[in-house]
Amino acid sequence: MKSGALVGPFGKSLLIPVMTLIAGGAVGALLATTFLTSSSDIPSSSLSMEESQEAPGAPLEAAASKPEESDEIEASEVLEKEAEVTVAAYATPKTESLQEMTKTVSVSKGDTLMEVLTRAGADRTESHEAITALNEIFDPRSLRIGQDITLYFGNADDIQQSDAATPSLIRVSLNEDVDRQLAAVRTPGSGFTAQETILELDKKMVRAGGVIDSSLFLSAAQAGIPTKTIVDLIRIFSYDVDFQREIQPGDSFEVYFERFADENGNILKDGSILWASMTLSGKKLSVYRFKTEDDGFTDYYDEKGQSVKKTLMRTPIDGARLTSGFGKRKHPTLGYTKMHRGVDFGARSGTPIMAAGNGTVEFAARNGGYGNYVRIRHNSEFKTAYAHMSKFAKGIRKGARVRQGQIIGYVGSTGRSTGPHLHYEVHKSDRQINPLSVKLPAGRKLGGKMLAAFQSRSEQIRQEVASVELETQLASVKAD
């Protein structure tokens, strides 16, 4: 019981704040490094000018006050799209052009991309064209204070009247992550086009673990395991382990995860957990990361090929309280008694809302009294719906695939609503049922070809893990 009290606070409620901190802090601070390494495509003759206008620590503060930034790590984790993105080659401007220079500007509080570009000296029309192109791959809301935007000016081939004193904007780029650079590039005759570049980072596998003294979070942190990895670890086991009750002193854990570094060996980011185990009261539970090729989802499975995910989440929001149950009630705004076909969770405006399970977004738009509304189809039988959102999370639109626990939007009071809350519905065969009492479907159990593929993959991971030395104290850790 003594340990339970210590574990509790880290089990679930801190999940979101911790992730926000990582997205805004550690990753943000590392952006500058990558800029230097990734700008080799710019001719060395170019003039470089730096404008640093931001006080240290500002990115962290901004991220903490804007919860929507916490889905950044999620998105790169979830979408598994690295393999699908081809590495684009930059259009190298003609070297004989007279006026060429690069300029790097930092985003200040309240800045729009337009303000940043015009402050750097870019023409408004050209800036508008570049931003329009960039918006195809970049969500302007994810612009961070302190983020560097690099502009490249030159004499574009297709601008005949170009005045030598005012060179044209050729390229605008920004790093969205340590390994993902987005750019709008002028192509002769066709204006600006969007480019996404995935930088190749060196991958090193890390195997770490230790004995749990008081809580998994604290013990893992003491072992030097990065916060993001600990949060992932807790999330993976949260369906099997009650972190408030089950952890006993002497229990142990092990985790095998990816770590990415630049060519100088500097750690840029920590990747996915490929394998993890927890030994609780002498009983060992191991999970393996595995992508099912038939539906493209990546999940964690136990040795028998059963997903660690047990059900749809009953409460797809952290730190909220149930304010209205399912069933007949007097309607708060209309006055008459009617059936309430969902459950309401009161929470502060802006609180992240998570997808209750893996699935496909089939509706994400305004929907009458529901306000901003998202509906996710999980399988042939179950759907979940989320209403009154203040806004949708980045990338949440009809047809988007989401992972359980992924942030899909934020609590608000849009539509017919008396105050900020999440109205949550579970639909079984297109009829609303009570989310709090229904027996919800379990995660996937692999069979047939998928099970065979999983068994061969998990055996491969076991051999890999055995060949890597267990570290009980990681040497180099990023500041969290």
Ligand SMILES: [Zn+2]
């Ligand atoms: Zn409701």
